[in-house]
Each structure stands twice: as structure tokens, then as C-alpha cells.
Amino acid sequence: MLIDFEAFTPMASTFGGAMIGLAALLLLVGSGRIMGASGILTSLVLEQSLWRIVFVFSLVVTPWILMQSGMVDISLTFVADDWRLWLGAFLVGVGSQLGSGCTSGHGICGLARFSKRSVVAVLTFMATAMITVFLLGRGV
Amino acid sequence: MGLVIAALSGCLFGAGLLISGMLNPGKVIGFLDVTGSWDPSLAFVMGGGLIMSFVGVLMARNRSAAMDGQKINVPDGQQIDGKLILGAAIFGVGWGLAGICPGPAMAGLGSLALEFFIFMPVLIIGLLAGRFLRGAL
Structure with a gap:
């Protein structure tokens, strides 16, 4: 294991x-x-309740303001192959519904409640995500 | 009151995802690349996030209802089943492929980067397919 100190941002990431x-x-x-992004997005697609519209609107607009105003200057990099983006999107969708949650619902909310289901989910998706990158490379 | 809370929460979530680096798929994949040149930053996102979220859990335990008067709705399921493990495993493969999960997929639209606009419709198709599959299995 080699730590990439140039990319490492412990302060900004903790904050x-x-x-x-x-x-x-x-x-x-x-x-x-519970603040679970996949659940909120799915419910928003199926029944547009006002609080979800407001939540997702401010979730999208805040990074837009921060980036447009230059307050936060971050350059984004993406996977180069389109198939990784497409297949990734589909599998993230299927998996988060089948597994009842994603990084926010299981990771941030579930672990903080010491939910047994969330501990299993987080360990499982961390493992398969790391194996996927190990097998296919970063692709960035 | 509920809408003010939703707006504030969404705002903090969006800013936090951007500042922490979660909105940058290349950085997310750099964290998942543990055997390569590893960027441990996202472990710090998890650490910072869990501390605050845990405080929230403690605060919620001492309340009979939420601040806006609603019932506090926390999932109480304890059963580890095949759907949970299979779903999480599939989710992880997708996350490793693209470096984007549902929170950043939404917040990323604000960056105006084309990739997020490609990701979102396919993600929604996947969510609906997964919902159907969960009911069918």
C-alpha cells in the first residue's frame, strides 16, 4: 500500500x-x-412530495453556486470509458434499491445507529467496489 | 418548518459532498484503489460524517417527536437477508466502475459536467429496475 500524499485532503474531507x-x-x-440519497431520489421519481423537491433542489443548487462563484475550485475527473459510466449508473441504481440503501443511508446514517444491516451492507459494497477497481484499474 | 429543514439539510449535504471530494469520481476511485497509489481522504469524510450523524442519533433518542412535530422514522429491521447482501454487492461494483453514488449523482448536476447528466437517467432506470426486483425476489 502506497499513500498518494498529493491527492490526500484530510482537512477538506473531514470538514x-x-x-x-x-x-x-x-x-x-x-x-x-433518514437522509438516504437513493431512497429520496426513488421516492421523488414516483411521488413528488414537496419536501423532497426542496431537498433535492438545494442539494443541486448549492454546488452550482459554490462552483460558479469560484468559492470552491475543484476540477472533476471521470472514468474515460463510457461503458463504465453507463453500467456503473445502472448497477448503482439496482443495487441501492435491492440493498435498501447507499453510501449515505447505510454509510452515514445506518452506521451511526449501529444498525447490523448497515454494517453488513457497508462492508459488502466497500469490498466489491475495491475489488472492481483492483480488477479493472482506475479507468480515469 | 419541515421545508426549511429540508432546504438547509440539502444545502449542507450538497456543500459537504463538493468540499469533501465526494463529487469528484476520480477521487472516489482513488480511495477505492487500495492496492495502488491510495488516497485515504474518503475515510476522513466517513469519520467526520459519522461523528455528526451519531450526535444526531443521540439527540433523536431524547426526543418524543422531531422538531417539526413529525414522528421520528428510523428503520428497525435487523434481518440480514440475501437481498441486502446481493444489493450491496451490486451497488459496490457499480460504484467502483463509475466512482459515483446517488448523493453525488444528484449534487453533481450542479457542476454542469456532462457525465452527471448521462449518469442520472440511467441511475433512475436502475433504481426502478431494482425496486421491481426487490418486490419480485
């Missing part, structure tokens, strides 16, 4: 992570809801 956790805290204590 950003704390903001994500604070978002989950607020939704739970304020509205009694």
Missing part, C-alpha cells in the same frame, strides 16, 4: 464529511427522516 453528517442530523432531529 466536508462533518457537513454531510450535520445534514443527516438536521433531517433526523428536525423532520424525523
Whole structure:
């Protein structure tokens, strides 16, 4: 194992992570809801309730403002092969519905409740994600 | 009140995803590449996120209802079944392929990068297919 110190951003990542956790805290204590991105997106597609529209709207607009205004300057890199993007999108969708959650619902919310199901889910998807990158390479 | 909370929460989630590096698929894949030149940053996202989320869980335990008067709805399932493991395994393969999960897929639209606009419709098709599959299995 070799640590890539040039890419490593412990301060920004801890700070950003704390903001994500604070978002989950607020939704739970304020509205009694679990902040699971895949569940919120699926429900938004099937029945457009106002709170989900408002949540997703501010979720999309905030990075737009931060990037357009130049307050946050991050260059994004993507996988080069289109098939990885397409197949990845489909499998992320199928898997998060079948497994009842994704990185936010199981990772940030479920682990904080010590949910047994979430611990199993997070260990499983971390393992298969790492194996996928190991076998196919970064592809970036 | 519920809508103000939803707006604030979405705003914090979007800013946090961007600042933490989760919106950058190349960085996510750099974290998953443990045997290569590894970028451990996302472990710190998880750490920072879990601390705050855990505080939220403790606060919620001491309340009879949420601040907006709604019931606190927390999933109480404990059963580890095949659907959970198969679903999480499939999710992980997809995450490793593209470096994008559902939160960043939504927030990423704000970056205006074309890849997120390709990812989103296919993700929605996958979500609906997965929902159907969960009911059928």
C-alpha cells in the first residue's frame, strides 16, 4: 500500500464529511427522516412530495453556486470509458434499491445507529467496489 | 418548518459532498484503489460524517417527536437477508466502475459536467429496475 500524499485532503474531507453528517442530523432531529440519497431520489421519481423537491433542489443548487462563484475550485475527473459510466449508473441504481440503501443511508446514517444491516451492507459494497477497481484499474 | 429543514439539510449535504471530494469520481476511485497509489481522504469524510450523524442519533433518542412535530422514522429491521447482501454487492461494483453514488449523482448536476447528466437517467432506470426486483425476489 502506497499513500498518494498529493491527492490526500484530510482537512477538506473531514470538514466536508462533518457537513454531510450535520445534514443527516438536521433531517433526523428536525423532520424525523433518514437522509438516504437513493431512497429520496426513488421516492421523488414516483411521488413528488414537496419536501423532497426542496431537498433535492438545494442539494443541486448549492454546488452550482459554490462552483460558479469560484468559492470552491475543484476540477472533476471521470472514468474515460463510457461503458463504465453507463453500467456503473445502472448497477448503482439496482443495487441501492435491492440493498435498501447507499453510501449515505447505510454509510452515514445506518452506521451511526449501529444498525447490523448497515454494517453488513457497508462492508459488502466497500469490498466489491475495491475489488472492481483492483480488477479493472482506475479507468480515469 | 419541515421545508426549511429540508432546504438547509440539502444545502449542507450538497456543500459537504463538493468540499469533501465526494463529487469528484476520480477521487472516489482513488480511495477505492487500495492496492495502488491510495488516497485515504474518503475515510476522513466517513469519520467526520459519522461523528455528526451519531450526535444526531443521540439527540433523536431524547426526543418524543422531531422538531417539526413529525414522528421520528428510523428503520428497525435487523434481518440480514440475501437481498441486502446481493444489493450491496451490486451497488459496490457499480460504484467502483463509475466512482459515483446517488448523493453525488444528484449534487453533481450542479457542476454542469456532462457525465452527471448521462449518469442520472440511467441511475433512475436502475433504481426502478431494482425496486421491481426487490418486490419480485
